[in-house]
């Protein structure tokens with residue numbers, strides 16, 4: 277169910293104040309039928325009731341209520357939403373407030389959640405300032421600058437020392453693209469031009485994200501899991517119709 281957890285901010289101490297927590301899920305241990313299993317997305321053809329049960333299971337595993345999770349309607353763009361009362365009251369599937377590929381918050385009662393199956397989930401925090409962010413960066417989002425936009429939105433909320441964790445992503449060895457697409461991407465983010473295991477043109481999405489974070493002064497950690505190569509993870513590239521794993525970030529009360 278849970279693949280990895282991270283803590284950002286000072287270690288130890290009596291109070292959790294000043295820390296942010298991150299969790300990444302895998303595909304196992306859920307209520308959904310094959311190929312969905314522990315799928316957490318409502319838009320991929322899975323049964324609504326099973327997704328709701330899976331989300332309740334995730335909330336229980338993280339010691340939270342299902343209502344505290346903020347899900348977006350991800351569209352491969354660069355819009356950053358603010359997790360304020362209006363957004364929390366909006367409908368996940370229909371509200372334009374939720375049509376975004378990143379979300380930021382300066383409150384500890386929300387769990388910002390990104391769903392992926394190859395794209396890079398990027399979780400960010402300045403725990404001391406009490407500001408968190410979460411971004412969905414596939415190839416189009418990375419090239420459109422969703423991650424720098426998230427960093428900027430967090431700084432607008434008072435974040436100064438932001439740290440980031442890049443979650444499980446399709447690696448460049450597994451992400452073949454047409455040569456023209458690699459050329460176009462390299463014109464925007466040169467570091468993302470890469471090569472597959474077979475020697476054909478590829479794009480390194482997470483590498484592009486890492487470069488953008490570094491350029492904006494954000495230190496990062498990076499999951500070593502490739503979604504295509506790790507059978508414990510959902511991969512749209514490998515499977516086509518499949519579920520979505522979650523990347524979640526929240527502030528400790």
Ligand SMILES: [Zn+2]
Nearest residue numbers: 447450502505
């Ligand atoms: Zn790979």
